[in-house]
Amino acid sequence: AQSVTQPDIHITVSEGASLELRCNYSYGATPYLFWYVQSPGQGLQLLLKYFSGDTLVQGIKGFEAEFKRSQSSFNLRKPSVHWSDAAEYFCAVGAESNYQLIWGAGTKLIIKP
Amino acid sequence: ETGVTQTPRHLVMGMTNKKSLKCEQHLGHNAMYWYKQSAKKPLELMFVYNFKEQTENNSVPSRFSPECPNSSHLFLHLHTLQPEDSALYLCASSRRLAGNNEQFFGPGTRLTVL
Numbered sequence: 001a002q003s004v005t006q007p008d009i010h011i012t013v014s015e016g017a018s019l020e021l022r023c024n025y026s027y028g029a030t031p032y033l034f035w036y037v038q039s040p041g042q043g044l045q046l047l048l049k050y051f052s053g054d055t056l057v058q059g060i061k062g063f064e065a066e067f068k069r070s071q072s073s074f075n076l077r078k079p080s081v082h083w084s085d086a087a088e089y090f091c092a093v094g095a096e097s098n099y100q101l102i103w104g105a106g107t108k109l110i111i112k113p
Numbered sequence: 114e115t116g117v118t119q120t121p122r123h124l125v126m127g128m129t130n131k132k133s134l135k136c137e138q139h140l141g142h143n144a145m146y147w148y149k150q151s152a153k154k155p156l157e158l159m160f161v162y163n164f165k166e167q168t169e170n171n172s173v174p175s176r177f178s179p180e181c182p183n184s185s186h187l188f189l190h191l192h193t194l195q196p197e198d199s200a201l202y203l204c205a206s207s208r209r210l211a212g213n214n215e216q217f218f219g220p221g222t223r224l225t226v227l
Contacts (some may be wrong), residue, residue, distance in 0.1 A: 094212030
């Protein structure tokens with residue numbers, strides 16, 4: 001079955017510390033991978049996406065993600081978080097032939113001052 | 114207005130009420146989506162429209178009725194809802210209906226059913 005797993009419901013990180021949010025997927029076709037962020041009271045905004053090529057992709061707001069096919073993972077990273085990064089982060093998987101994205105349940109990022 | 118807008122932002126309704134949610138996209142996109150977002154659950158795709166034609170209805174109860182009069186506007190008509198329908202309802206749009214197209218989201222309507 002197709003699925004996306006974000007193992008961490010909540011993560012708490014100190015401001016200035018590094019961040020890694022995990023995403024694992026199970027998908028039959030070659031995946032298109034996305035990370036979206038949802039700030040409080042807002043809709044979802046695309047951070048970055050991976051379709052093909054270089055497995056390390058750069059996104060907005062200083063985020064990057066690495067696609068590891070052997071581990072079926074697409075983890076999101078940031079070297080130094082800011083208080084404004086407090087939000088909920090969603091991983092999603094799609095395919096050229098299927099417009100329906102499979103979504104993870106989200107990881108809520110809490111920033112400690 | 115830019116992007117995707119949704120009105121109202123908050124809605125409280127009784128189980129016997131009829132109300133409508135409105136979504137408008139100012140991006141010139143051809144595909145529009147309704148999602149339901151509940152706490153700690155993945156987004157649930159409800160309906161999809163492509164060039165005003167409905168292409169997906171993910172087994173959504175008939176108390177939810179979508180309408181897409183043109184490629185820029187999308188409505189969700191609500192009637193005789195249940196308390197478990199309380200959630201954040203998100204509208205999204207994309208240039209094309211394809212898995213590699215970025216979806217642009219509105220801020221959502223927070224619905225509470227009493």
